[in-house]
Amino acid sequence: MNDYQSGQLMLPFFSRADFAEPSVFLPENLLREARRQLNLDDGLVPRVCLLDPDGDILDYLQHQDRVARSRSWACYHTTLWETEVDGTAVGIVAGVVGSSFAVLVAEQLFASGCSLLISITSSGEIAEVMPATSMILIDRALRGEGTSHAYLPPAADVRINEARAARLGSSLNYSGSPVIRGASWTTDAPFRETTSALMIAREAGALVVEMEAAALYAFAEARGQDVICFAHVTNSMAVAGADFEKGPTNGAVQALEMLAAIIRNRDEVGQSGT
Numbered sequence: 001m002n003d004y005q006s007g008q009l010m011l012p013f014f015s016r017a018d019f020a021e022p023s024v025f026l027p028e029n030l031l032r033e034a035r036r037q038l039n040l041d042d043g044l045v046p047r048v049c050l051l052d053p054d055g056d057i058l059d060y061l062q063h064q065d066r067v068a069r070s071r072s073w074a075c076y077h078t079t080l081w082e083t084e085v086d087g088t089a090v091g092i093v094a095g096v097v098g099s100s101f102a103v104l105v106a107e108q109l110f111a112s113g114c115s116l117l118i119s120i121t122s123s124g125e126i127a128e129v130m131p132a133t134s135m136i137l138i139d140r141a142l143r144g145e146g147t148s149h150a151y152l153p154p155a156a157d158v159r160i161n162e163a164r165a166a167r168l169g170s171s172l173n174y175s176g177s178p179v180i181r182g183a184s185w186t187t188d189a190p191f192r193e194t195t196s197a198l199m200i201a202r203e204a205g206a207l208v209v210e211m212e213a214a215a216l217y218a219f220a221e222a223r224g225q226d227v228i229c230f231a232h233v234t235n236s237m238a239v240a241g242a243d244f245e246k247g248p249t250n251g252a253v254q255a256l257e258m259l260a261a262i263i264r265n266r267d268e269v270g271q272s273g274t
Contacts, residue, residue, distance in 0.1 A: 043072025044113030060252030099215030
C-alpha cells in the first residue's frame with residue numbers, strides 16, 4: 001500500500017522539483033477549446049491588463065460608461081472588459097481573488113497578447129502605523145500560499161523584477177497619492193490570520209497581508225513575464241468598526257491615476273516589458 005492509499009500525507013509531492021519540466025495542460029489549449037465551444041473568433045487582449053479583485057475599479061468605469069465587454073476573451077471563468085487609460089487600451093478582469101485564480105487568469109492573459117499585467121488588490125494592515133487608504137507597491141511577497149510553490153523552488157519570499165521596480169521610481173508618487181514600496185504576506189486562508197501568524201509576518205517585514213502577489217510574482221519569474229502588484233491598504237482585519245474604507249470612489253480614481261502613471265512610465269522606457 002502506497003502513501004496515497006494509506007491516506008498519509010506524501011510530503012515529497014508538496015516539495016516539487018519539476019520546475020523545468022513543461023506542463024501537459026497549457027493555457028493556449030484551454031483557450032482553443034473555449035473558443036470552439038463558445039463560438040468565439042480569434043483575438044488578442046490589450047497589451048496592458050489589470051486584475052481588479054474587488055471589482056471597484058470596474059464598477060466605477062461601468063458607471064462612467066467607459067468600458068466595453070471584450071468579444072474575443074476566451075476564458076471560461078471570467079469576463080474581460082476593455083477601456084482606455086491615458087490613451088492606451090487596457091483590459092480589466094474583476095473578481096479574481098486568491099493566488100490560484102489570479103495565476104489561472106494571468107496565464108491565459110499572457111497567452112492572449114498581454115505583455116504587462118497589473119494587480120491592484122485590497123489588503124489588511126500588518127505594520128503598526130500605515131497611512132489610511134495608502135497604496136503599496138509590493139516589491140517582496142512572503143509565500144504563505146500554495147500556487148507559487150508550483151512555479152519556483154522553495155524560498156521564504158518572491159520579489160518583483162528589480163529593473164521594473166527601479167524604472168517605476170518616483171513616477172508613481174503623483175501629487176496627493178504617494179505610493180509606498182514594501183513587502184506583503186500572501187495567504188490562501190484569510191480567516192486564519194492569527195495573532196501568531198501576523199506577528200511572524202510583521203517580523204519578516206510585511207506591511208500588509210493580501211492573497212495574490214506571491215503567486216503572481218512566482219509566475220512572472222518562472223515565465224519571464226511582466227507583472228506589477230499593488231496593495232490598497234483598506235482594513236485592519238475588521239477588529240473594530242468603520243473598516244474596509246477605500247476612500248473616494250472606493251479607490252477607483254486613485255487606482256486609475258496610478259495606472260496612468262505606470263503607462264506613461266512604460267511609454268518612456270519602451271515596450272520591452274522587464
